[in-house]
Amino acid sequence: MSRTTATVAASLPDHWEQLVTTALLGTDRRTPPGVAPGPQTPSDLLDAAAAATVRRRAGLCPARPAERLRPAPEDPRPPLPHAAARRLAALLADRPGASGGRRGAAPDLMELLPQWLQAANARGYAAPPQALPALLDAARGRTDLRPAALRFAGPRALWLARLNPDWRFALRAAPGGGPSAPGLRDPQGIRRLWQEGLFAERVTLLTALRSRDAAAARALLEETWATERAEDRLMFLDSLRAGLAPDDETFLERALADRSRNVRETAAELLSALPASALAARMAARAAACVAMDRTRDVPTIVVEAPHECDAAMERDGVVAKAPAGRGERSWWLGQLVEAAPLGTWPGRLGGRTPEEIVALPVADGWQGELHAAWCRAAVRQRDAAWSRALLGEPSAPEAGGPGAVSLAERARLLAALDAGERAAWVAGFIETHGLSEAFQLLGVCAVPWDPPLGRAVVDALNIARDAGSYPWSFSGVMGLAERCLDPSEASRLDALLAIPDEPEDAAPGAGSYWSEAFQRLVTTLRLRGAMLAELTPGEPAP
Numbered sequence: 001m002s003r004t005t006a007t008v009a010a011s012l013p014d015h016w017e018q019l020v021t022t023a024l025l026g027t028d029r030r031t032p033p034g035v036a037p038g039p040q041t042p043s044d045l046l047d048a049a050a051a052a053t054v055r056r057r058a059g060l061c062p063a064r065p066a067e068r069l070r071p072a073p074e075d076p077r078p079p080l081p082h083a084a085a086r087r088l089a090a091l092l093a094d095r096p097g098a099s100g101g102r103r104g105a106a107p108d109l110m111e112l113l114p115q116w117l118q119a120a121n122a123r124g125y126a127a128p129p130q131a132l133p134a135l136l137d138a139a140r141g142r143t144d145l146r147p148a149a150l151r152f153a154g155p156r157a158l159w160l161a162r163l164n165p166d167w168r169f170a171l172r173a174a175p176g177g178g179p180s181a182p183g184l185r186d187p188q189g190i191r192r193l194w195q196e197g198l199f200a201e202r203v204t205l206l207t208a209l210r211s212r213d214a215a216a217a218r219a220l221l222e223e224t225w226a227t228e229r230a231e232d233r234l235m236f237l238d239s240l241r242a243g244l245a246p247d248d249e250t251f252l253e254r255a256l257a258d259r260s261r262n263v264r265e266t267a268a269e270l271l272s273a274l275p276a277s278a279l280a281a282r283m284a285a286r287a288a289a290c291v292a293m294d295r296t297r298d299v300p301t302i303v304v305e306a307p308h309e310c311d312a313a314m315e316r317d318g319v320v321a322k323a324p325a326g327r328g329e330r331s332w333w334l335g336q337l338v339e340a341a342p343l344g345t346w347p348g349r350l351g352g353r354t355p356e357e358i359v360a361l362p363v364a365d366g367w368q369g370e371l372h373a374a375w376c377r378a379a380v381r382q383r384d385a386a387w388s389r390a391l392l393g394e395p396s397a398p399e400a401g402g403p404g405a406v407s408l409a410e411r412a413r414l415l416a417a418l419d420a421g422e423r424a425a426w427v428a429g430f431i432e433t434h435g436l437s438e439a440f441q442l443l444g445v446c447a448v449p450w451d452p453p454l455g456r457a458v459v460d461a462l463n464i465a466r467d468a469g470s471y472p473w474s475f476s477g478v479m480g481l482a483e484r485c486l487d488p489s490e491a492s493r494l495d496a497l498l499a500i501p502d503e504p505e506d507a508a509p510g511a512g513s514y515w516s517e518a519f520q521r522l523v524t525t526l527r528l529r530g531a532m533l534a535e536l537t538p539g540e541p542a543p
Contacts, residue, residue, distance in 0.1 A: 004149060007502075015034075016031045016056065018033050019032060019033075019045065019048055019049050019052060020166075021110055023049070024043060024046060024328060027041040027042050027045055031043060031354050032045045032048055035046075035048065038063065039060060051321075057489070058519060065115065069485050071198055072155075072156045072159040072160070072422075073155040073156065073159060074155075074380070075126040075127075075154045075155060075156055076126075077126035077154065078125060078126065079123055079125070079126055079128070080120070080125045080126070080128055080536075081535060081536065081538055082083055083535040084125070084532075084536050085118070085128050085131070085187050086232065086425065086536040087116070087126070087531075087532055087535055088116065088120075088127075088131055089131060089134075090109065090133060091110070091112060091113045092108050092110075092113070092131060092134040092138055093118055093134070094109035094120055100439070107483070107524055107528050108480075108483070108523070108525075109140070109485070110138075111484060112149060112481070112484070112525070112528065112532065113138065113145065114144065114145060115448070115532070116210065116536075117145070117148035117149055117151075117152050117531065118148055118534055119467075119532070119533055119536050120152055121148060121151050121152050121538055123536055123537070124537070125152070126154055127152050127153045127154060127156075127157075129156060130432060132153055132156060132157055132160055133160070135149055135152070136149075136153065136157060136161065136164075136167045136170060137142075137166075138158065139169070139170070140156065140166060140167065140169060141142070141152075146169070146170075148329050150170055151153060151385070153170075157170055158170060158171060160476070172188070172200045172201075172204060173302065173431040178225075179282070189278060190205065190209065190220070191207055191220070194206075194220055194223075194224070199232060199235075202236075202240065203235060203236070203326060206220065206221065206236060206239050207242070210239055210240070210242050210243055211242060214242075214243040214245060214247070214248075215247060217240075217252055218240065218247075218248060219238070219339050221236050221240075221251075222251060222475050230258075230259065230260035230262070233255075233258065233260065234260065234262050234263050234264050234266060237255060237266050237267060237270070238266060240252075240270060241270065244270060244273060245274075245280070246274055246276060248270070248274075248279070249271065249274060249277045249278070252267045252270050252271050252277075252279075253267075253271070253278065255267035256268060256271075256279070256316055256317065256318070257316070261396050262318070264318060265318050265320070267318070268317055268318020268319075268340070269318065269340075270383070271318075272318070272339075272340035272341075272381065273381055273382060275342035275343075275344060275382065278342070279317055279318075279340075280341065280342045282313075282317055283337055283340040283341045283342075283474065284341040284345040285377050286307070286314070286337045287337040287338045287341035287345065288339070288341070288345055288349050289305075290304060290305055290306055290307060290334055290337060290338075290380065291303075291304055291338070291346075291349065291371065292305075293349075293350050293351055293361075293438070294364065295351075297401040299360060299362060300351070300419060301357075301361065301362045301363070302350065302361050302362070302363045302367075302371070303335065303363075303364045303365070304334065304364070304365065304367035304370075304371060305332040305445075306330035306331055306367075307330060307333045307334060307337065308330065309331075310333050314333070314337075317340075318336075319333060319337065320332075320336065320337045320341075321333075324371070331367075331370050334367075334371075334374070335370055335373065335374040336374075337378075338371060338374035338375065339374045339377040339378045339379065340378070341378065342382070343355070343375070343379065343382055343384050343387050346358055352389075353355065353388075355387045355390035355391075356390040356461065359372065359390045359391060372391065373410075374413060375387065376391050376410050376413075377389060379391055379414060380413045380414060380416070380417065383416075383417045384417060385417050385418055385419070388414040388417040388418060389418065389422075390412070391414055391433065392414050392415065392426065394429075395426050395427070395428075395429030395430035395432075395433060396429055396430075396432070396433040406439045408438055408442065409441060411441075412441045412442055412444065412445050413443060415442060415445050415446075416445050420447040420451075421445070421451060423445065423454060423456070424446050424447065424450060424451040424453065424454040426444045426452070427439065427446055427457075428451075428453045428454040428456075428457040429455055429457075430442060431454075431457040431458060432457055432460075432461075435464075435465070436458070436461045436462065436465065436475060436478050437474070438463075438483070439478070440477050440478055443458070443478065443481050443485070444481070446485070448484065448485045449485060449486060449488070450485050450486055450487060451486065451489075455482075455485075455486045455490050458478065458482055458486070459482070459486070459490065459493070459497075462475060462478070462479070462482070462519075463497060466497070466515040466519075468509075469511055470511070471511070471517065472511045472514040472515050473514070475518075476518075479521075480499055482522055483521065483522055483526070484525075485523040486522075486526055488526045488527065488528060488529045488530035488533065491523050491526035491527050491530065494522060494523050494526070495523065497515075497519045498516060498519050498520055498523065499516065505507060
């Protein structure tokens with residue numbers, strides 16, 4: 001330290017904040033404390049700051065040492081085979097290209113990651129420790145990956161997430177991820193977290209407990225129900241969808257009197273999904289009073305007399321009184337009543353007929369669309385396969401909407417009530433009749449990998465579209481689904497489609513080369529998926 005510095009240090013107290021302010025304003029506008037103005041003032045300011053810095057550092061008391069970091073927990077699951085670990089690293093390293101446009105023939109590796117994670121989880125493997133940061137980064141950017149990624153990452157991912165704020169989503173998404181989350185066999189810890197935890201922690205706790213002990217989760221919710229905020233009550237009530245059972249009826253009936261309209265509507269929706277509930281019986285009586293069979297006509301016909309009013313009892317049971325814009329009140333009320341009534345009401349009310357026979361009956365006075373649409377919603381809500389099958393009709397039927405479904409979105413929801421094999425067979429028949437232009441939504445509800453008849457129907461329809469010179473880019477969505485959903489064993493059958501076809505005169509320019517490129521990508525992706533599965537199965541040779 002220079003003589004000037006020593007002099008200033010001896011004469012000045014430690015006015016650190018004033019020195020900082022003077023440095024920001026400039027010595028021509030403010031003179032440092034204890035320094036005479038003049039040409040040496042800037043140098044004196046720096047000397048004073050240096051002396052104050054030494055004082056501050058010398059006088060700093062050592063902080064208490066932080067608690068030593070505990071080691072990450074062990075993962076008892078078997079390690080990945082080496083080939084599968086290398087494949088995972090390649091999948092995690094792939095990133096979508098910044099520029100859009102043509103994809104080329106290379107597979108989209110990031111789109112294969114969900115299937116890889118599903119297969120690895122099914123086999124019970126543990127994630128390689130060195131892959132955990134990249135796996136958490138991928139799950140952070142894609143919420144659809146999180147359940148499978150966190151299950152595969154295991155307990156060490158939660159350990160890492162507590163050290164990096166960017167990965168805190170894992171603590172909220174994984175049951176038991178919170179820093180003080182109790183085990184599900186710790187009643188006192190569960191009650192303490194339920195009463196003192198943050199909202200996200202409480203939702204996670206309730207969801208995890210509901211999946212293992214539905215009655216205990218409901219009892220926990222009942223303890224604090226009266227003191228919860230309306231928006232919280234709605235979220236907690238929604239968690240009862242998992243494992244919904246007749247034992248929940250008493251609690252849900254009380255929720256029908258809730259102060260919040262949204263809570264009342266959700267409670268009514270859940271009760272209507274319980275066919276034996278008192279609400280379902282009340283709705284059945286109201287709906288049956290509106291729909292009857294007229295046997296005086298030449299052909300038995302369904303007649304409808306929609307409600308003339310929405311009384312207080314109907315509103316308590318979840319019927320919304322105010323109709324949307326452009327919708328008649330009476331048809332709006334009728335649709336809600338029929339939707340909430342158990343589907344088992346109708347065979348006895350309409351002459352002992354089966355669902356197929358009921359759907360085929362004529363409906364008088366133009367009420368068919370409203371009545372069938374309500375039955376569609378009821379079949380989806382109650383997951384009734386017989387009614388879903390009847391409302392879907394035959395896949396080869398010429399009408400695009402079927403006997404009851406009025407849109408492809410409704411058909412997709414009805415298909416979800418059928419078992420996987422029947423669903424795939426129905427969609428395959430639809431594609432054989434109507435082609436692929438309207439099949440994208442329907443394919444999305446089919447189990448992966450697609451059953452062979454469905455896979456063949458998709459490939460045959462793509463081949464027909466190619467040979468017809470159809471505009472190829474309109475099939476890119478279906479082609480992307482095929483890459484992820486076709487059985488990998490179909491790859492060898494597609495080799496004949498790799499050549500560039502002769503383009504008809506009216507074909508889109510460049511269509512032939514695009515189709516060839518798309519089929520090359522499809523075949524390459526299927527073979528890659530086959531190799532991925534083989535790498536996860538020790539002793540099975542890669543295709």
